[in-house]
Amino acid sequence: MGGLRARRERCVQAGMKTVGISGAGHYNGLVCTYARKREDSARHMSKDLTPILEGWDYDRARTTVRKIMGLDGRGKIQMRLQLGVLQMEATGRPDGRRPHGCESLLEHFERTLEEMRSDGREEQFELRAADCAELRDEALQYYYRYVSLFSLEEYADAARDTQRNLRAFDLVKKHAVTDADKFSLEQHRPYVIMMNSRARANLAIRHDDLKAAYDVLHEGMDLVRSFFLEYGQPGLAEKSDEYKMLSKQADELKDRVPRDPLHVLRDKLRVAVEKENFEEAARLRNKIQKLEQTGT
Numbered sequence: 001m002g003g004l005r006a007r008r009e010r011c012v013q014a015g016m017k018t019v020g021i022s023g024a025g026h027y028n029g030l031v032c033t034y035a036r037k038r039e040d041s042a043r044h045m046s047k048d049l050t051p052i053l054e055g056w057d058y059d060r061a062r063t064t065v066r067k068i069m070g071l072d073g074r075g076k077i078q079m080r081l082q083l084g085v086l087q088m089e090a091t092g093r094p095d096g097r098r099p100h101g102c103e104s105l106l107e108h109f110e111r112t113l114e115e116m117r118s119d120g121r122e123e124q125f126e127l128r129a130a131d132c133a134e135l136r137d138e139a140l141q142y143y144y145r146y147v148s149l150f151s152l153e154e155y156a157d158a159a160r161d162t163q164r165n166l167r168a169f170d171l172v173k174k175h176a177v178t179d180a181d182k183f184s185l186e187q188h189r190p191y192v193i194m195m196n197s198r199a200r201a202n203l204a205i206r207h208d209d210l211k212a213a214y215d216v217l218h219e220g221m222d223l224v225r226s227f228f229l230e231y232g233q234p235g236l237a238e239k240s241d242e243y244k245m246l247s248k249q250a251d252e253l254k255d256r257v258p259r260d261p262l263h264v265l266r267d268k269l270r271v272a273v274e275k276e277n278f279e280e281a282a283r284l285r286n287k288i289q290k291l292e293q294t295g296t
Contacts, residue, residue: 049085052085053080053084057080058080058081058082059080060082062151063079063147063150064079064080065077065078065079065080065148065151065152066078066080067090067152074089074090075090075091076089076090077090077145077148077152079147079148086144088141088145088148090157092104093138094141094144094145095141104138104164105134105135105138106135106138106164106167106168106171109127109131109135110167110171112125113125113171113175125175126175126176126177127172127175127177128177129177129178129181132172132176132181132184135168135171135172135185136184136185139165139168139169139185142161142164142165143165145161146158146161146195146199147195149161149199150195150198150199155199155200155202155203155206156199158195158199159196159199159200159203162192162195162196162199163196166189166192166196168185169185169186169188169189169192172184172185172186173185173186189227190224190227190228190240190242191242193220193223193224193227193242194220194224194242194243194245194246196220197216197217197219197220197221197223197246198217198220198245198249200213200216201213201214201216201217201220204216205253210253210256211257211258213253213257214250214253214257214263217246217247217249217253218246218250218263218266220246221243221247221250224237224240224243225237225238225243238270238273238274247270254267261291262288262292265284265287265288265291266288268284269281269284269285272284
């Protein structure tokens with residue numbers, strides 16, 4: 001009984017309320033139950049991420065993401081990183097904040113610009129360095145989410161977020177005070193165009209509209225080409241990874257899509273440019289422009 005009494009005293013010192021312990025077996029059972037409860041409570045209260053990451057390993061070969069239901073009842077997206085996890089809201093701003101009462105900082109600046117435009121003060125609207133830095137940080141949040149959404153094959157939402165970032169690029173390009181800030185986001189435009197085009201094309205494929213998918217991919221290729229042309233590097237367009245990715249997916253669809261004259265001419269134009277047959281390329285561009293204007 002001396003040993004039992006000592007164990008009982010240790011139990012009391014640990015904060016466990018004891019009642020009528022009449023035997024060692026009963027006592028040991030209570031101690032085990034108490035220990036388990038303390039352990040469960042500690043796991044619940046701990047900020048250690050280990051239980052969250054157990055069984056969900058990081059894979060450098062692919063984007064490792066999953067959707068969960070948050071404690072607030074809203075859907076969340078989690079991206080597995082090498083040293084942890086990134087959690088984002090599934091809708092609205094990824095970090096869940098509402099700057100200036102708006103869904104995003106971009107929306108706040110767009111509203112401000114519209115108010116100034118209605119007052120005839122649009123020329124006074126400008127984005128300072130700090131504004132551009134915050135917009136870049138916000139665009140990065142949306143980047144992580146649209147990459148995750150694309151991996152989850154949620155193409156409509158991926159298209160939404162990429163289009164939103166392109167709006168941010170447009171705003172900064174037009175209204176940033178310095179050239180450095182203007183180009184800080186602009187340099188990523190080809191990549192976002194590619195992701196937007198692929199998301200929209202995959203969505204069209206899901207709805208068995210192969211022609212729409214093919215058109216979207218070629219539209220994206222044209223936008224990438226226009227980007228490099230604007231910055232005086234037209235020869236780099238078709239060498240870029242973004243253009244190659246869109247072209248590869250379009251080629252995979254080509255034989256499955258009813259061809260129309262405009263698509264045929266665009267393909268011939270691409271070949272002529274690749275072969276540096278500029279006279280033929282000029283002739284084909286004229287035919288394409290005519291067909292786009294008249295439809296014949």
